[in-house]
Every structure is written in structure tokens, then in C-alpha cells.
Amino acid sequence: MLDIAIIGSGPAGLSAAINGVIRNKSVKVFGNDPTTSYIYKAEKVDNYLGMVGVSGAEMMNQFITHAKEIGVEFHSGKVIEIFPMDGSYTLNVENTFIEAKTIILANGITKDKVLPGENEFLGRGVSYCATCDGPLYRGKTAAIVGDSEMAEEEVNYLAEVCDKVYYVPLYKNLEHIDPKVQIVMDKPVSIGGDEIVNELRLKDGNLNVDGVFIIKESIPTTQLLKGIELDDKAIKVNQFMETNLPGVYAAGDCTGRPFQVAKAVGQGTTAALQAVSYLHKLG
Amino acid sequence: MLDIAIIGSGPAGLSAAINGVIRNKSVKVFGNDPTTSYIYKAEKVDNYLGMVGVSGAEMMNQFITHAKEIGVEFHSGKVIEIFPMDGSYTLNVENTFIEAKTIILANGITKDKVLPGENEFLGRGVSYCATCDGPLYRGKTAAIVGDSEMAEEEVNYLAEVCDKVYYVPLYKNLEHIDPKVQIVMDKPVSIGGDEIVNELRLKDGNLNVDGVFIIKESIPTTQLLKGIELDDKAIKVNQFMETNLPGVYAAGDCTGRPFQVAKAVGQGTTAALQAVSYLHKLG
Numbered sequence: 001m002l003d004i005a006i007i008g009s010g011p012a013g014l015s016a017a018i019n020g021v022i023r024n025k026s027v028k029v030f031g032n033d034p035t036t037s038y039i040y041k042a043e044k045v046d047n048y049l050g051m052v053g054v055s056g057a058e059m060m061n062q063f064i065t066h067a068k069e070i071g072v073e074f075h076s077g078k079v080i081e082i083f084p085m086d087g088s089y090t091l092n093v094e095n096t097f098i099e100a101k102t103i104i105l106a107n108g109i110t111k112d113k114v115l116p117g118e119n120e121f122l123g124r125g126v127s128y129c130a131t132c133d134g135p136l137y138r139g140k141t142a143a144i145v146g147d148s149e150m151a152e153e154e155v156n157y158l159a160e161v162c163d164k165v166y167y168v169p170l171y172k173n174l175e176h177i178d179p180k181v182q183i184v185m186d187k188p189v190s191i192g193g194d195e196i197v198n199e200l201r202l203k204d205g206n207l208n209v210d211g212v213f214i215i216k217e218s219i220p221t222t223q224l225l226k227g228i229e230l231d232d233k234a235i236k237v238n239q240f241m242e243t244n245l246p247g248v249y250a251a252g253d254c255t256g257r258p259f260q261v262a263k264a265v266g267q268g269t270t271a272a273l274q275a276v277s278y279l280h281k282l283g
Numbered sequence: 284m285l286d287i288a289i290i291g292s293g294p295a296g297l298s299a300a301i302n303g304v305i306r307n308k309s310v311k312v313f314g315n316d317p318t319t320s321y322i323y324k325a326e327k328v329d330n331y332l333g334m335v336g337v338s339g340a341e342m343m344n345q346f347i348t349h350a351k352e353i354g355v356e357f358h359s360g361k362v363i364e365i366f367p368m369d370g371s372y373t374l375n376v377e378n379t380f381i382e383a384k385t386i387i388l389a390n391g392i393t394k395d396k397v398l399p400g401e402n403e404f405l406g407r408g409v410s411y412c413a414t415c416d417g418p419l420y421r422g423k424t425a426a427i428v429g430d431s432e433m434a435e436e437e438v439n440y441l442a443e444v445c446d447k448v449y450y451v452p453l454y455k456n457l458e459h460i461d462p463k464v465q466i467v468m469d470k471p472v473s474i475g476g477d478e479i480v481n482e483l484r485l486k487d488g489n490l491n492v493d494g495v496f497i498i499k500e501s502i503p504t505t506q507l508l509k510g511i512e513l514d515d516k517a518i519k520v521n522q523f524m525e526t527n528l529p530g531v532y533a534a535g536d537c538t539g540r541p542f543q544v545a546k547a548v549g550q551g552t553t554a555a556l557q558a559v560s561y562l563h564k565l566g
Binding site: 011019268 | 294523548556
């Protein structure tokens with residue numbers, strides 16, 4: 001079992017990770033490639049003390065180098081959900097299950113807007129993970145809503161499994177979509193059904209489907225870890241980065257403004273040290 | 284009038300300063316030479332993301348270089364007290380008075396322990412500043428309690444002004460004390476007097492004096508800025524580093540644990556951005 005599972009590989013997650021490792025805890029960072037962090041695209045970052053006139057890419061590369069030198073381990077794959085167990089947590093990482101004593105949420109700004117019907121039908125036709133739930137739709141019809149080209153691999157996987165696949169992209173430049181997929185340039189409005197999903201309603205028409213996959217870069221925090229308390233859209237934390245759930249901490253943009261590298265790094269450090277102190281109390 | 288006066292030149296103060304300057308505010312950092320920050324003496328700092336395997340001195344030098352490149356201005360001299368004015372604050376910097384619209388307290392860990400009688404007689408025989416109040420004791424007898432060799436310059440100045448000077452050092456290796464000064468190796472217990480101070484009571488005897496100077500590296504925050512709210516010994520702040528006083532922010536070790544560079548830098552950034560937003564509201 002991991003001591004600390006860190007969700008997110010931006011500045012907050014990496015800062016938490018180096019501090020956990022330095023304190024001799026078993027730590028893993030779950031998240032997209034750190035180079036996908038939005039800071040990576042920043043032309044110039046001048047306000048992180050000690051690094052003057054660096055580009056976002058240079059800064060993130062220096063952060064990643066630091067983490068690797070300290071011995072931080074990365075686990076690729078998206079964390080779909082975190083379940084509280086008795087005194088620990090289990091992560092569903094695209095259907096691989098990993099246990100951890102503590103969790104540090106550093107998952108950045110997540111768009112928590114959900115479609116009408118999305119929460120209602122979650123697990124009954126709505127899914128956030130094609131790799132996990134795709135096999136349930138073998139020979140059936142599925143629609144996928146994706147917010148970036150990172151969704152396309154899952155779309156193409158579903159094209160292999162399902163009888164019919166609709167793809168509703170929420171972005172413009174599609175990269176590589178299997179020709180069997182029917183692309184629908186429209187705006188999702190709601191998800192409908194009775195006991196289980198039977199349609200995805202769009203602005204200009206409805207799709208009759210057995211399942212709707214919503215593949216976003218980030219999963220809404222309240223879906224990721226049920227029961228986590230928010231304050232407006234941010235995860236509610238105290239000065240020690242403790243959330244309302246025992247052993248769960250948050251750091252960085254997911255805790256709200258200001259959206260700054262220095263604040264993320266500082267909160268990551270605080271969250272990790274607080275997790276370490278919690279682990280010591282667990283004994 | 285300054286937009287932002289920053290009290291303290293450690294990582295929190297420098298981080299606040301670069302952010303204030305980048306946002307085009309007039310900023311000054313008040314404090315000891317940044318090389319006196321305790322982090323400067325650290326053999327190795329491994330947990331500030333982006334700088335691996337640096338010494339405390341290397342890190343602080345890189346911080347100072349960054350601040351100077353950005354154009355941060357430093358003002359030497361100790362801030363003795365901060366007075367609230369109508370919508371702004373006035374700093375007494377060893378009897379030079381400087382106005383600022385906002386204050387960022389980044390004064391580190393201050394030893395807020397005061398002697399019995401210290402608060403009671405403050406301004407009536409007790410002083411924190413020889414440069415300020417020395418002339419009032421011309422031809423009189425004064426005792427000085429000093430917690431580091433940084434007090435010695437003030438001791439020697441009082442030796443020129445006063446008729447008789449006792450020095451009670453709270454440290455071992457005295458560097459340079461005027462031979463006219465009588466050094467008393469004893470432990471201060473309390474300050475006594477009627478209307479005004481008349482004695483400094485020590486563990487092994489009392490000194491009859493007209494004034495007691497208490498010269499510490501840092502002035503207790505509650506003396507520095509009256510009315511500031513503490514939480515235990517730390518300055519009470521919310522997530523935006525706002526204190527209970529309008530236009531006053533705090534960052535770094537003075538806000539409590541963890542005492543970490545990353546946390547100080549992050550809070551410094553947050554405090555500065557919040558001050559900037561307050562200044563914009565002032566118009």
C-alpha cells in the first residue's frame with residue numbers, strides 16, 4: 001500500500017511528491033504527462049522566486065528533473081475514482097486498483113459543469129472511462145463527448161468494441177479518428193433515459209445510444225472523490241491543506257485562486273508534510 | 284507614498300516583492316540584510332521545487348539576484364512600529380517615517396515572549412530602538428538587553444550618549460563592546476518602576492536605571508503593529524493571506540507552521556497579489 005498517492009503532476013503535485021519522498025514515504029504521482037500542464041505553454045514565467053526569465057517549459061522541465069533526481073515515481077493512466085476504505089483509499093486507475101493511506105489532490109482546475117442527467121445516470125450508461133467500461137458496450141451503440149485530442153485514443157478503442165460510435169468533440173482540430181466513428185459537430189444538452197441511458201440530446205437533435213462516455217482531461221473533483229467538500233468551485237482546505245476527509249489533502253489550483261506556480265508549490269509542500277504527520281499518527 | 288511596504292527580507296518577503304514589482308506597484312523591502320535569514324545557514328535545501336542540492340546560501344543568493352534583476356528596492360534599518368493612519372499606514376524606521384498603502388508582514392518567527400513590565404512601561408522607559416530614543420537618556424543610566432551581536436552597535440551608541448550603560452547580552456560571543464559599557468552576565472526577570480521605569484530586575488540582582496532598551500533581531504509582531512490578531516503565536520490569516528486589519532497581509536514563518544521555504548514563497552506571492560487587488564479597489 002502506498003503512503004501517499006498524489007493526483008496531478010503539475011507544480012503542486014511535484015512539490016508534494018519531492019517532500020513525501022524526502023521524508024521517506026512511498027509516494028506515487030498519478031496524472032497526465034507533466035508536460036501537459038498548462039504552465040508548460042507559458043512563454044515566460046518571472047514570478048517564481050529563484051528562477052528569473054524562464055519559459056514555462058524550462059521551468060516544468062527543471063521541476064521534473066528535480067522530482068526524478070529525488071526519486072519520485074510516476075504512474076501513467078487516469079484516476080477515474082477514489083473510494084474510501086477502512087482507514088485508507090482505493091484508486092481506480094483505468095481499472096487497475098491501487099491502495100493508499102493518504103491522498104493529495106493536485107488535479108488543477110477542473111471543469112465541474114456536468115450535463116443534466118450525467119450524475120443521475122453515472123454507472124447506468126454514463127461513464128468517464130472507455131478502458132474501464134468499454135467492454136460493457138460490445139456490439140452496442142455509444143456516444144462519446146471529448147474535450148481534447150487526448151480523448152481520441154478512447155474513441156478509437158470504443159470503435160473497435162462497439163457496433164456504432166458517435167463522437168461529439170468539444171474542440172476544433174481533430175487529430176486521428178477511426179473512420180468507423182461518426183463525428184457529430186453539435187453541442188451536448190442533456191442525457192436521457194429511463195432505468196438506463198437511451199439518448200444523448202444535442203442542440204440540433206438526439207442520438208439514440210446505449211451509453212454515453214464523457215472523456216475530459218480532468219474528472220470533476222466531486223465525481224473523483226465523493227463527499228469532498230467544495231467552497232464555490234475550489235476544494236475547501238484549511239491552512240494545513242486538510243480537506244474535510246481524513247487523510248485527504250489538496251494543493252494548487254484545485255484549492256482556488258490565485259492560480260500561481262509559487263502558491264501551488266508552497267501548498268504542495270504543506271500538504272505533503274501534513275500527510276507525513278498524519279501517517280506518523282497512524283503508526 | 285509606497286503602494287506596498289514589505290517587512291522582512293526572507294523568502295516570503297522577496298517573493299511578495301517580485302510579484303508587487305511585476306504588477307507595477309511601488310514596493311520597498313524593509314529588513315535585515317537577506318543574508319541574515321536563518322535559511323542562509325542551511326547546509327542543504329532539497330525540497331524547494333526546481334532547485335535540487337543547493338545550500339541555503341546559494342538559494343538565498345539566487346533569490347536576492349532574482350529580486351534585484353526584477354528591480355526590487357531594499358531599505359535598510361529596522362521597522363520599530365507601524366501606525367494605522369486614515370486608509371494607510373506609517374512605518375517608523377528608526378525614526379524615519381514612511382507611508383504605505385498596504386503592508387505585507389513577512390517578519391519570520393518572532394519571539395513574542397515579553398518581560399513582566401515590558402508592555403506596561405513601553406514608551407515610559409522601555410524602548411526597542413536606541414537610535415530613536417537614545418537622546419532622551421542623555422546623561423542618564425540605561426540598561427540594554429540584546430539577543431545577538433546585531434544589538435552591539437546600538438549598545439555602543441548609547442555608551443556615547445548616556446552617563447552609564449549596562450549591557451545584558453542573551454548570547455555568548457560578544458564581538459565589540461565599548462569599554463565604557465558594563466557587561467552584566469545575568470538573566471532579565473522583569474522591569475520595575477512607578478510612573479516610569481526605575482529598575483531592571485535580574486536573576487542575581489537589580490540594576491537601578493532610567494531606561495531599558497530591548498534590542499532583539501525581531502520586534503514582537505503585536506508590538507510592531509498593534510491590533511494585529513494572532514492565532515496562538517502566528518499571525519492569523521485567511522487563504523488570501525489577509526489579516527484582520529485592512530490592507531495588511533502576512534506571509535511565511537510568521538503565519539505559523541510549516542516553516543518551509545516553499546510555503547513562504549507561495550504565501551508571499553498570494554499576499555502580494557491580494558495587496559495589488561486591494562490597491563486597485565482603492566483606485
